Amino acid sequence: MPTIATLDGPLDTADLGTVLMHEHVFNITAEIQIAHPGFNGWDPEVEIPKAREELRGVKEAGIDTIVELSPIGLGRSLDLIRPACEGTGLNVVLATGLYTYDVLPRPWHFSGPGTLLDGDEPLDELMRADLRDGIEGSGIVPGILKCAIDADGLTEHVERVVRSVCRIHKESGAPVCIHTAAQHERGTDALRVLEEEGIDPARVMLAHCGDSTDIEYLERLAASGALLGMDRFGLDVLLAFEERVSTVVAMCERGHAGRMILSQDANCFSDWFPPGLSEQVSPNWHFLHVVRDVIPALLERGVSQDDVDLMMRHNAREFFERA
């Protein structure tokens, strides 16, 4: 039986059920919270129980598994995630890696290939430690590797992260999620590095493809075998609901339902924005938007239930089962 590592230990992939493939529990900027506790309204005493309640509602709405894609750079902390997910009934897949759009944290400026102290890429060993000893040494192993290529593209440091993730993927076999900036067609840059590294794109989920309405670009990515994240439903401030839905409909009509997943890239709390702002600007940006609004709209527009099942269940299972 193939298994996937989750917060509660190995899970039979047959039990993944209905999956939200790209979400976050908390996105916290740790150093700011240490220096200025409560910055942008963060209060773990309040937010952890609130998150638990919200995540219980996600399970009640029919979601069985969420993939929590917060590595270093997004404030991953077991002290926060564990109590927030406890007793919710959700399977939670965690990530390792590093999230930056441009530069690496300071220690990497001095260590690593081509730097003052040179040596091996330090991120390699951090990801290995997570996979070997568990996150924070807990024995809780991440199920996916994460990196990002945003508008700035493959800056020197971003390329170091992406190639590091590629190396650890080859060592460990863990699947990969690459955040991309769809408007800048960064999925193409991702595929180029994967090809150079000899990695099968089918092991990789290209996040945020759903921010694009360019079917030609999306079809090119789908042709590689990569899994396309139509994963920011609710972020209407970036692209309107109707356009996101129409793009998925068009891709389904062209036979690509087997290459997409639907998710929201939502969170229970993020200190990136002043309190209340995201609710005000993007009121549909929450964990239930796909189930409540997106799937009914897709069915209404002629997408079959079978295609919905591919995007919500089968593709995730196949992605995690692929060796």
Ligand SMILES: [Zn+2]
């Ligand atoms: Zn995300």
